[in-house]
Amino acid sequence: MTTAAEHYRAYTPAPFTRDERDRVTVLFGGLHWRAERVVQAVFENVGQRARVLPAATREDLITGRELADIGQCCPTSFTTGNLVNFLRSEARQAGAAEVAKRYVYLTAGACGACRFGQYHQSYELALRNSGFEAFRMFLLAQDRLDQGDVKGGGLQIDLPFSLGAFWAILVTDALQDLEYQVRPYEVVPGATERVVRDCVDHLVEVFRHRPARRTRWGAVAWHLTTGYFVRALRDVRRRFDAIEVDRLRVKPVVKITGEFYLQTVEGDANYNIHRWLEAEAAEVYPAAVAVWLDYWMRWYVQGFEDLLGVDRWARPKIVAIRGLQRVFRWTYNGFRAALGDVPHALPDQYELRDLAAPFFHSRLSGGEGDMLVGKALWAHVHRKAHMICELSPYSCMPNTMSIGAMAAAVGRHPDLLYAPLEIKGDAEVHALSRCQMILTEAKKRAQREYEQALARTGQTTADVRAYLDAHPAMRRATYRVLPADVAGTAARLVLDVARRRGRRMEEAR
Numbered sequence: 001m002t003t004a005a006e007h008y009r010a011y012t013p014a015p016f017t018r019d020e021r022d023r024v025t026v027l028f029g030g031l032h033w034r035a036e037r038v039v040q041a042v043f044e045n046v047g048q049r050a051r052v053l054p055a056a057t058r059e060d061l062i063t064g065r066e067l068a069d070i071g072q073c074c075p076t077s078f079t080t081g082n083l084v085n086f087l088r089s090e091a092r093q094a095g096a097a098e099v100a101k102r103y104v105y106l107t108a109g110a111c112g113a114c115r116f117g118q119y120h121q122s123y124e125l126a127l128r129n130s131g132f133e134a135f136r137m138f139l140l141a142q143d144r145l146d147q148g149d150v151k152g153g154g155l156q157i158d159l160p161f162s163l164g165a166f167w168a169i170l171v172t173d174a175l176q177d178l179e180y181q182v183r184p185y186e187v188v189p190g191a192t193e194r195v196v197r198d199c200v201d202h203l204v205e206v207f208r209h210r211p212a213r214r215t216r217w218g219a220v221a222w223h224l225t226t227g228y229f230v231r232a233l234r235d236v237r238r239r240f241d242a243i244e245v246d247r248l249r250v251k252p253v254v255k256i257t258g259e260f261y262l263q264t265v266e267g268d269a270n271y272n273i274h275r276w277l278e279a280e281a282a283e284v285y286p287a288a289v290a291v292w293l294d295y296w297m298r299w300y301v302q303g304f305e306d307l308l309g310v311d312r313w314a315r316p317k318i319v320a321i322r323g324l325q326r327v328f329r330w331t332y333n334g335f336r337a338a339l340g341d342v343p344h345a346l347p348d349q350y351e352l353r354d355l356a357a358p359f360f361h362s363r364l365s366g367g368e369g370d371m372l373v374g375k376a377l378w379a380h381v382h383r384k385a386h387m388i389c390e391l392s393p394y395s396c397m398p399n400t401m402s403i404g405a406m407a408a409a410v411g412r413h414p415d416l417l418y419a420p421l422e423i424k425g426d427a428e429v430h431a432l433s434r435c436q437m438i439l440t441e442a443k444k445r446a447q448r449e450y451e452q453a454l455a456r457t458g459q460t461t462a463d464v465r466a467y468l469d470a471h472p473a474m475r476r477a478t479y480r481v482l483p484a485d486v487a488g489t490a491a492r493l494v495l496d497v498a499r500r501r502g503r504r505m506e507e508a509r
Protein backbone atom coordinates (compact mmCIF):
# COMPACT_ATOMS: atom_id res chain seq x y z
CA MET A 1 0.00 0.00 0.00
CA THR A 2 1.37 3.43 -0.87
CA THR A 3 0.65 6.57 1.07
CA ALA A 4 0.72 10.08 -0.34
CA ALA A 5 3.74 12.07 0.82
CA GLU A 6 2.86 14.97 3.05
CA HIS A 7 4.58 18.24 2.18
CA TYR A 8 6.63 20.01 4.82
CA ARG A 9 4.76 22.78 6.55
CA ALA A 10 6.22 25.22 9.03
CA TYR A 11 4.71 25.18 12.48
CA THR A 12 2.03 27.84 12.92
CA PRO A 13 0.41 28.25 16.32
CA ALA A 14 -3.21 29.28 16.74
CA PRO A 15 -3.44 32.94 17.82
CA PHE A 16 -3.07 33.95 21.45
CA THR A 17 -5.42 36.90 21.71
CA ARG A 18 -5.24 39.96 23.92
CA ASP A 19 -8.47 39.11 25.75
CA GLU A 20 -6.94 35.77 26.81
CA ARG A 21 -4.11 37.49 28.67
CA ASP A 22 -5.76 37.26 32.09
CA ARG A 23 -6.33 33.51 31.75
CA VAL A 24 -3.22 32.31 29.94
CA THR A 25 0.21 31.79 31.49
CA VAL A 26 3.39 32.10 29.46
CA LEU A 27 5.85 29.28 30.14
CA PHE A 28 9.57 29.83 29.63
CA GLY A 29 12.95 28.58 30.90
CA GLY A 30 16.53 27.82 29.90
CA LEU A 31 18.40 30.38 32.02
CA HIS A 32 19.91 30.13 35.50
CA TRP A 33 17.27 30.18 38.22
CA ARG A 34 18.04 33.73 39.44
CA ALA A 35 17.53 35.16 35.95
CA GLU A 36 14.40 33.08 35.38
CA ARG A 37 12.74 34.31 38.55
CA VAL A 38 13.51 37.94 37.84
CA VAL A 39 12.46 37.67 34.17
CA GLN A 40 9.17 36.24 35.43
CA ALA A 41 8.78 39.44 37.44
CA VAL A 42 9.40 41.44 34.24
CA PHE A 43 6.54 39.57 32.55
CA GLU A 44 4.31 40.34 35.52
CA ASN A 45 5.40 43.96 35.43
CA VAL A 46 3.96 44.30 31.90
CA GLY A 47 0.74 42.55 32.89
CA GLN A 48 1.55 39.10 31.60
CA ARG A 49 1.03 35.92 33.61
CA ALA A 50 4.24 33.88 33.45
CA ARG A 51 5.70 30.75 34.96
CA VAL A 52 9.18 29.28 34.88
CA LEU A 53 9.36 25.65 33.82
CA PRO A 54 10.91 23.37 36.46
CA ALA A 55 14.64 22.65 36.16
CA ALA A 56 15.24 19.96 33.53
CA THR A 57 15.87 16.46 34.85
CA ARG A 58 17.18 13.20 33.48
CA GLU A 59 13.59 12.00 33.03
CA ASP A 60 13.05 14.99 30.76
CA LEU A 61 16.03 13.95 28.67
CA ILE A 62 14.58 10.47 28.21
CA THR A 63 11.16 11.88 27.32
CA GLY A 64 12.77 14.24 24.80
CA ARG A 65 14.62 11.36 23.16
CA GLU A 66 11.47 9.24 23.04
CA LEU A 67 9.19 11.87 21.56
CA ALA A 68 11.38 13.86 19.19
CA ASP A 69 14.28 13.27 16.84
CA ILE A 70 16.81 11.02 18.61
CA GLY A 71 19.68 12.61 16.70
CA GLN A 72 18.98 16.01 18.20
CA CYS A 73 21.54 17.69 20.43
CA CYS A 74 21.35 17.01 24.14
CA PRO A 75 20.00 20.50 25.15
CA THR A 76 17.11 20.04 22.70
CA SER A 77 16.27 16.66 24.23
CA PHE A 78 16.32 18.17 27.72
CA THR A 79 14.18 21.19 26.87
CA THR A 80 11.70 19.25 24.71
CA GLY A 81 11.18 16.60 27.38
CA ASN A 82 11.00 19.28 30.06
CA LEU A 83 8.11 21.04 28.33
CA VAL A 84 6.19 17.83 27.60
CA ASN A 85 6.61 16.43 31.12
CA PHE A 86 5.36 19.69 32.60
CA LEU A 87 2.30 19.66 30.32
CA ARG A 88 1.64 16.01 31.13
CA SER A 89 1.73 16.68 34.86
CA GLU A 90 -0.74 19.56 34.43
CA ALA A 91 -2.92 17.48 32.10
CA ARG A 92 -3.27 14.74 34.72
CA GLN A 93 -5.42 17.16 36.71
CA ALA A 94 -7.06 19.30 34.03
CA GLY A 95 -6.84 17.36 30.75
CA ALA A 96 -4.84 18.14 27.60
CA ALA A 97 -7.47 20.47 26.08
CA GLU A 98 -7.61 22.64 29.20
CA VAL A 99 -3.79 22.75 29.42
CA ALA A 100 -3.66 23.98 25.81
CA LYS A 101 -6.01 26.81 26.81
CA ARG A 102 -4.22 27.71 30.03
CA TYR A 103 -0.62 27.86 28.82
CA VAL A 104 1.51 29.02 25.90
CA TYR A 105 5.24 28.45 25.58
CA LEU A 106 7.74 31.13 24.63
CA THR A 107 11.09 29.94 23.36
CA ALA A 108 14.08 31.57 21.74
CA GLY A 109 15.11 30.57 18.28
CA ALA A 110 17.16 31.66 15.36
CA CYS A 111 18.11 30.83 11.90
CA GLY A 112 21.66 29.61 11.76
CA ALA A 113 24.17 26.87 11.54
CA CYS A 114 23.08 24.85 14.56
CA ARG A 115 19.92 23.18 15.81
CA PHE A 116 18.88 26.28 17.70
CA GLY A 117 17.00 27.16 14.53
CA GLN A 118 15.00 23.93 14.69
CA TYR A 119 14.19 23.76 18.39
CA HIS A 120 10.56 24.63 17.77
CA GLN A 121 10.27 21.82 15.18
CA SER A 122 11.44 19.36 17.84
CA TYR A 123 8.90 20.77 20.26
CA GLU A 124 6.18 20.48 17.68
CA LEU A 125 7.04 16.85 16.95
CA ALA A 126 7.12 16.02 20.64
CA LEU A 127 3.82 17.83 21.29
CA ARG A 128 2.16 15.96 18.43
CA ASN A 129 3.53 12.65 19.68
CA SER A 130 2.21 13.27 23.16
CA GLY A 131 -1.31 14.48 22.31
CA PHE A 132 -0.75 18.23 22.78
CA GLU A 133 -1.03 19.26 19.13
CA ALA A 134 -3.36 22.16 20.08
CA PHE A 135 -0.78 23.62 22.45
CA ARG A 136 0.56 27.02 21.33
CA MET A 137 4.23 27.80 21.16
CA PHE A 138 5.84 31.09 20.09
CA LEU A 139 9.31 31.67 18.79
CA LEU A 140 11.22 34.72 19.97
CA ALA A 141 13.79 35.43 17.27
CA GLN A 142 17.08 36.51 18.84
CA ASP A 143 17.63 39.29 16.31
CA ARG A 144 14.47 41.26 17.09
CA LEU A 145 14.16 43.23 20.28
CA ASP A 146 10.68 44.38 19.59
CA GLN A 147 8.11 42.05 18.08
CA GLY A 148 5.07 44.15 18.87
CA ASP A 149 1.97 42.03 18.94
CA VAL A 150 3.01 38.42 18.41
CA LYS A 151 0.27 36.48 16.61
CA GLY A 152 -2.92 37.84 18.11
CA GLY A 153 -1.59 40.34 20.61
CA GLY A 154 -1.75 38.23 23.75
CA LEU A 155 1.99 38.10 23.92
CA GLN A 156 3.50 41.52 23.66
CA ILE A 157 7.26 41.47 23.33
CA ASP A 158 7.92 45.17 23.01
CA LEU A 159 10.87 47.39 23.83
CA PRO A 160 9.93 48.15 27.47
CA PHE A 161 9.57 44.40 28.10
CA SER A 162 12.83 43.57 26.29
CA LEU A 163 14.75 46.23 28.21
CA GLY A 164 13.40 44.86 31.48
CA ALA A 165 14.43 41.34 30.48
CA PHE A 166 17.94 42.47 29.50
CA TRP A 167 18.36 44.42 32.71
CA ALA A 168 17.12 41.40 34.67
CA ILE A 169 19.79 39.26 33.02
CA LEU A 170 22.56 41.77 33.70
CA VAL A 171 21.57 42.23 37.33
CA THR A 172 21.29 38.50 38.03
CA ASP A 173 24.52 37.74 36.16
CA ALA A 174 26.32 40.15 38.49
CA LEU A 175 24.62 38.55 41.49
CA GLN A 176 25.52 35.03 40.33
CA ASP A 177 29.15 36.01 39.80
CA LEU A 178 29.35 37.45 43.30
CA GLU A 179 27.69 34.36 44.78
CA TYR A 180 30.21 32.00 43.17
CA GLN A 181 33.11 34.05 44.51
CA VAL A 182 31.69 33.92 48.03
CA ARG A 183 30.22 30.45 48.67
CA PRO A 184 33.51 28.48 48.49
CA TYR A 185 34.92 30.67 51.24
CA GLU A 186 31.92 31.15 53.53
CA VAL A 187 32.71 30.55 57.21
CA VAL A 188 29.16 29.50 58.09
CA PRO A 189 28.01 26.78 55.67
CA GLY A 190 24.76 27.72 53.93
CA ALA A 191 25.09 31.45 54.65
CA THR A 192 25.55 32.40 50.98
CA GLU A 193 22.63 30.28 49.83
CA ARG A 194 20.31 31.98 52.33
CA VAL A 195 21.46 35.46 51.34
CA VAL A 196 21.17 34.73 47.60
CA ARG A 197 17.58 33.47 47.99
CA ASP A 198 16.74 36.58 49.99
CA CYS A 199 18.39 38.83 47.36
CA VAL A 200 16.53 37.17 44.49
CA ASP A 201 13.23 37.67 46.36
CA HIS A 202 14.19 41.33 46.74
CA LEU A 203 15.08 41.70 43.03
CA VAL A 204 11.82 40.03 42.03
CA GLU A 205 9.92 42.77 43.86
CA VAL A 206 12.16 45.47 42.34
CA PHE A 207 11.48 44.27 38.78
CA ARG A 208 7.82 43.55 39.42
CA HIS A 209 7.34 47.19 40.46
CA ARG A 210 9.55 48.71 37.78
CA PRO A 211 8.01 52.10 36.89
CA ALA A 212 6.14 52.00 33.58
CA ARG A 213 7.21 54.19 30.69
CA ARG A 214 4.67 55.03 28.01
CA THR A 215 6.90 55.36 24.97
CA ARG A 216 9.72 53.25 23.58
CA TRP A 217 12.24 56.08 23.78
CA GLY A 218 11.00 57.00 27.23
CA ALA A 219 11.73 53.43 28.32
CA VAL A 220 15.21 53.52 26.77
CA ALA A 221 16.05 56.86 28.39
CA TRP A 222 14.77 55.75 31.78
CA HIS A 223 16.72 52.47 31.80
CA LEU A 224 19.93 54.25 30.86
CA THR A 225 19.65 57.03 33.41
CA THR A 226 17.81 55.60 36.39
CA GLY A 227 19.51 54.71 39.66
CA TYR A 228 16.63 52.29 40.44
CA PHE A 229 18.55 49.07 39.72
CA VAL A 230 21.84 50.27 41.19
CA ARG A 231 20.02 51.07 44.45
CA ALA A 232 18.53 47.57 44.44
CA LEU A 233 22.00 46.07 44.00
CA ARG A 234 23.36 48.20 46.82
CA ASP A 235 20.72 46.52 48.99
CA VAL A 236 22.01 43.19 47.72
CA ARG A 237 25.52 44.22 48.68
CA ARG A 238 24.41 45.11 52.20
CA ARG A 239 22.94 41.62 52.57
CA PHE A 240 26.19 40.02 51.33
CA ASP A 241 28.18 42.22 53.74
CA ALA A 242 26.95 40.05 56.58
CA ILE A 243 28.67 36.93 55.20
CA GLU A 244 32.06 36.21 56.70
CA VAL A 245 34.57 34.54 54.39
CA ASP A 246 37.93 32.84 54.72
CA ARG A 247 39.64 33.46 51.41
CA LEU A 248 42.88 31.83 52.52
CA ARG A 249 41.43 28.45 51.56
CA VAL A 250 43.50 27.50 48.55
CA LYS A 251 41.21 26.51 45.67
CA PRO A 252 41.66 26.21 41.92
CA VAL A 253 39.52 28.57 39.86
CA VAL A 254 37.60 26.71 37.14
CA LYS A 255 36.18 28.73 34.26
CA ILE A 256 33.00 27.27 32.86
CA THR A 257 32.61 27.58 29.11
CA GLY A 258 30.62 25.60 26.59
CA GLU A 259 27.33 25.56 24.81
CA PHE A 260 24.95 28.32 25.93
CA TYR A 261 22.26 26.19 27.61
CA LEU A 262 24.64 23.78 29.30
CA GLN A 263 26.93 26.47 30.69
CA THR A 264 23.98 28.57 31.91
CA VAL A 265 21.64 26.16 33.70
CA GLU A 266 22.47 24.48 36.99
CA GLY A 267 21.12 20.95 37.37
CA ASP A 268 20.87 17.51 35.81
CA ALA A 269 21.31 18.98 32.34
CA ASN A 270 24.99 19.57 33.04
CA TYR A 271 25.53 16.94 35.76
CA ASN A 272 25.21 19.68 38.37
CA ILE A 273 28.74 20.60 37.41
CA HIS A 274 28.80 23.90 39.32
CA ARG A 275 27.92 22.26 42.63
CA TRP A 276 30.08 19.25 41.90
CA LEU A 277 33.13 21.46 41.34
CA GLU A 278 32.45 23.35 44.56
CA ALA A 279 32.11 20.05 46.42
CA GLU A 280 35.50 19.10 44.95
CA ALA A 281 36.97 22.22 46.59
CA ALA A 282 37.09 24.42 43.48
CA GLU A 283 35.95 28.01 42.93
CA VAL A 284 33.70 28.22 39.88
CA TYR A 285 33.93 31.14 37.48
CA PRO A 286 30.43 30.95 35.96
CA ALA A 287 29.45 31.84 32.41
CA ALA A 288 27.52 35.10 32.30
CA VAL A 289 24.59 35.33 29.88
CA ALA A 290 25.72 38.94 29.29
CA VAL A 291 28.82 37.68 27.45
CA TRP A 292 26.60 36.01 24.89
CA LEU A 293 24.52 39.19 24.46
CA ASP A 294 27.75 41.11 23.87
CA TYR A 295 28.82 38.49 21.32
CA TRP A 296 25.51 38.88 19.56
CA MET A 297 26.25 42.59 19.05
CA ARG A 298 29.77 41.77 17.87
CA TRP A 299 28.22 39.38 15.36
CA TYR A 300 26.33 42.28 13.74
CA VAL A 301 29.45 44.45 13.74
CA GLN A 302 31.26 41.69 11.83
CA GLY A 303 28.46 41.47 9.30
CA PHE A 304 28.79 45.18 8.56
CA GLU A 305 32.60 44.97 8.51
CA ASP A 306 32.19 42.58 5.59
CA LEU A 307 30.13 45.21 3.78
CA LEU A 308 32.66 48.03 4.11
CA GLY A 309 33.28 49.48 0.65
CA VAL A 310 30.03 47.95 -0.61
CA ASP A 311 27.38 49.52 1.58
CA ARG A 312 27.95 53.21 2.38
CA TRP A 313 25.98 52.84 5.59
CA ALA A 314 28.12 49.99 6.84
CA ARG A 315 30.56 52.19 8.76
CA PRO A 316 27.91 54.30 10.55
CA LYS A 317 26.16 51.05 11.51
CA ILE A 318 29.39 49.65 12.93
CA VAL A 319 29.90 52.86 14.92
CA ALA A 320 26.31 52.68 16.21
CA ILE A 321 26.53 49.03 17.33
CA ARG A 322 29.92 49.50 18.93
CA GLY A 323 28.42 52.47 20.76
CA LEU A 324 25.62 50.19 21.92
CA GLN A 325 28.20 47.69 23.15
CA ARG A 326 29.90 50.45 25.14
CA VAL A 327 26.58 51.42 26.73
CA PHE A 328 25.90 47.76 27.50
CA ARG A 329 29.27 47.31 29.22
CA TRP A 330 28.92 50.63 31.03
CA THR A 331 25.55 49.47 32.39
CA TYR A 332 26.98 46.14 33.51
CA ASN A 333 29.98 47.86 35.09
CA GLY A 334 27.57 50.11 37.02
CA PHE A 335 25.93 46.98 38.43
CA ARG A 336 29.32 45.48 39.29
CA ALA A 337 30.29 48.71 41.04
CA ALA A 338 27.12 48.53 43.15
CA LEU A 339 28.34 45.11 44.31
CA GLY A 340 31.74 46.45 45.31
CA ASP A 341 33.33 45.59 41.93
CA VAL A 342 33.64 42.00 43.10
CA PRO A 343 31.87 40.43 40.06
CA HIS A 344 34.17 39.86 37.10
CA ALA A 345 34.21 42.31 34.20
CA LEU A 346 33.02 41.12 30.80
CA PRO A 347 35.83 40.09 28.45
CA ASP A 348 36.35 42.34 25.47
CA GLN A 349 34.64 40.72 22.48
CA TYR A 350 37.24 41.93 19.99
CA GLU A 351 40.04 40.53 22.10
CA LEU A 352 38.20 37.18 22.20
CA ARG A 353 37.98 37.30 18.42
CA ASP A 354 41.70 38.08 18.05
CA LEU A 355 42.69 35.31 20.45
CA ALA A 356 40.53 32.76 18.66
CA ALA A 357 41.41 33.92 15.12
CA PRO A 358 44.38 31.58 14.51
CA PHE A 359 42.18 28.59 15.36
CA PHE A 360 38.55 29.40 14.57
CA HIS A 361 37.08 31.75 11.98
CA SER A 362 35.06 34.55 13.52
CA ARG A 363 32.35 34.26 10.83
CA LEU A 364 31.56 30.63 11.67
CA SER A 365 28.24 30.96 13.39
CA GLY A 366 26.19 28.55 15.46
CA GLY A 367 26.32 28.05 19.19
CA GLU A 368 29.02 30.20 20.75
CA GLY A 369 30.98 30.55 17.49
CA ASP A 370 34.62 31.47 18.10
CA MET A 371 33.92 32.37 21.72
CA LEU A 372 34.70 28.91 23.12
CA VAL A 373 38.25 29.12 21.86
CA GLY A 374 38.51 32.84 22.63
CA LYS A 375 37.24 32.54 26.22
CA ALA A 376 39.50 29.58 27.01
CA LEU A 377 42.57 31.48 25.79
CA TRP A 378 41.45 34.71 27.44
CA ALA A 379 41.08 33.02 30.84
CA HIS A 380 44.45 31.36 30.39
CA VAL A 381 46.57 34.29 29.19
CA HIS A 382 45.07 36.74 31.68
CA ARG A 383 45.31 34.23 34.55
CA LYS A 384 41.62 34.37 35.28
CA ALA A 385 41.42 30.64 35.99
CA HIS A 386 43.61 27.60 36.56
CA MET A 387 41.50 25.40 34.36
CA ILE A 388 38.79 25.52 31.69
CA CYS A 389 35.82 23.17 31.92
CA GLU A 390 34.00 23.15 28.59
CA LEU A 391 30.50 21.69 28.60
CA SER A 392 30.03 20.20 25.21
CA PRO A 393 26.65 18.72 24.27
CA TYR A 394 26.32 15.35 22.68
CA SER A 395 25.56 15.78 18.97
CA CYS A 396 26.37 19.50 18.85
CA MET A 397 28.07 20.56 15.64
CA PRO A 398 29.49 23.95 16.76
CA ASN A 399 30.97 22.50 19.94
CA THR A 400 32.50 19.57 18.07
CA MET A 401 34.25 22.09 15.82
CA SER A 402 35.46 24.10 18.81
CA ILE A 403 36.92 21.04 20.48
CA GLY A 404 38.77 20.24 17.26
CA ALA A 405 40.12 23.80 17.13
CA MET A 406 41.09 23.63 20.80
CA ALA A 407 43.46 20.76 19.99
CA ALA A 408 45.53 23.27 18.02
CA ALA A 409 45.13 25.96 20.71
CA VAL A 410 46.34 23.58 23.43
CA GLY A 411 49.25 22.62 21.17
CA ARG A 412 50.23 26.30 21.07
CA HIS A 413 49.59 26.75 24.83
CA PRO A 414 50.61 23.39 26.35
CA ASP A 415 50.21 24.65 29.91
CA LEU A 416 46.48 25.40 29.40
CA LEU A 417 44.43 22.99 31.52
CA TYR A 418 41.43 22.16 29.39
CA ALA A 419 38.68 19.67 30.24
CA PRO A 420 36.14 19.27 27.43
CA LEU A 421 33.25 17.24 28.84
CA GLU A 422 30.79 15.61 26.50
CA ILE A 423 27.39 16.03 28.12
CA LYS A 424 24.89 13.35 27.14
CA GLY A 425 22.81 13.40 30.28
CA ASP A 426 23.48 9.74 31.01
CA ALA A 427 27.28 9.38 31.18
CA GLU A 428 27.91 11.38 34.32
CA VAL A 429 30.61 9.22 35.90
CA HIS A 430 32.67 9.26 32.73
CA ALA A 431 32.46 13.04 32.33
CA LEU A 432 33.12 13.87 35.98
CA SER A 433 36.05 11.49 36.30
CA ARG A 434 37.61 13.15 33.25
CA CYS A 435 37.10 16.52 34.89
CA GLN A 436 38.55 15.25 38.15
CA MET A 437 41.81 14.26 36.47
CA ILE A 438 42.41 17.79 35.17
CA LEU A 439 41.14 19.28 38.43
CA THR A 440 43.83 17.39 40.35
CA GLU A 441 46.49 19.20 38.33
CA ALA A 442 44.66 22.52 38.77
CA LYS A 443 44.70 22.04 42.55
CA LYS A 444 48.47 21.52 42.49
CA ARG A 445 48.89 24.69 40.47
CA ALA A 446 46.73 26.69 42.86
CA GLN A 447 48.78 25.43 45.81
CA ARG A 448 52.08 26.18 44.05
CA GLU A 449 50.89 29.65 43.14
CA TYR A 450 49.86 30.33 46.75
CA GLU A 451 53.21 29.23 48.12
CA GLN A 452 55.00 31.37 45.54
CA ALA A 453 52.88 34.37 46.55
CA LEU A 454 53.94 33.89 50.16
CA ALA A 455 57.58 33.51 49.11
CA ARG A 456 57.44 36.57 46.84
CA THR A 457 56.20 38.72 49.68
CA GLY A 458 58.17 37.17 52.54
CA GLN A 459 55.05 36.32 54.51
CA THR A 460 53.68 33.20 56.16
CA THR A 461 50.06 32.09 56.25
CA ALA A 462 50.04 33.03 59.97
CA ASP A 463 51.19 36.59 59.11
CA VAL A 464 48.45 37.02 56.54
CA ARG A 465 45.82 35.56 58.83
CA ALA A 466 46.87 37.89 61.65
CA TYR A 467 46.53 40.87 59.30
CA LEU A 468 43.06 39.74 58.24
CA ASP A 469 42.03 39.30 61.89
CA ALA A 470 43.07 42.88 62.52
CA HIS A 471 41.12 44.10 59.45
CA PRO A 472 37.64 42.55 59.64
CA ALA A 473 36.46 44.44 56.52
CA MET A 474 38.73 42.15 54.50
CA ARG A 475 36.86 39.13 55.79
CA ARG A 476 33.57 40.36 54.38
CA ALA A 477 32.09 38.78 51.26
CA THR A 478 31.99 42.13 49.50
CA TYR A 479 35.65 42.99 50.07
CA ARG A 480 37.33 43.25 46.67
CA VAL A 481 40.66 41.44 46.62
CA LEU A 482 42.90 43.48 44.31
CA PRO A 483 43.65 41.99 40.90
CA ALA A 484 47.12 40.49 40.45
CA ASP A 485 49.07 38.29 38.07
CA VAL A 486 47.76 35.11 39.71
CA ALA A 487 44.51 33.18 39.21
CA GLY A 488 43.81 31.92 42.72
CA THR A 489 41.85 33.94 45.27
CA ALA A 490 44.09 32.91 48.19
CA ALA A 491 47.26 33.90 46.28
CA ARG A 492 45.68 37.22 45.27
CA LEU A 493 44.77 37.88 48.88
CA VAL A 494 48.36 37.23 49.98
CA LEU A 495 49.59 39.78 47.41
CA ASP A 496 46.87 42.22 48.40
CA VAL A 497 47.83 42.01 52.08
CA ALA A 498 51.49 42.47 51.16
CA ARG A 499 50.67 45.62 49.22
CA ARG A 500 48.74 46.97 52.14
CA ARG A 501 51.63 46.22 54.44
CA GLY A 502 54.05 47.88 52.01
CA ARG A 503 56.02 44.69 51.38
CA ARG A 504 58.22 44.44 48.32
CA MET A 505 57.13 41.65 46.03
CA GLU A 506 59.80 39.49 44.47
CA GLU A 507 59.09 38.08 41.06
CA ALA A 508 57.93 34.48 41.28
CA ARG A 509 60.70 32.15 40.28
Ligand code: SF4
Pocket residue numbers: 073074075076114115116259260261366367368393395396397398399
Ligand atom coordinates in the same frame (compact mmCIF):
# COMPACT_ATOMS: atom_id res chain seq x y z
S1 SF4 B 1 24.88 25.05 19.96
FE1 SF4 B 1 24.84 22.83 19.80
S2 SF4 B 1 23.72 22.15 21.57
FE2 SF4 B 1 23.25 24.29 21.31
S3 SF4 B 1 21.40 24.30 20.06
FE3 SF4 B 1 23.14 24.44 18.66
S4 SF4 B 1 23.55 22.31 18.07
FE4 SF4 B 1 22.27 22.26 19.91
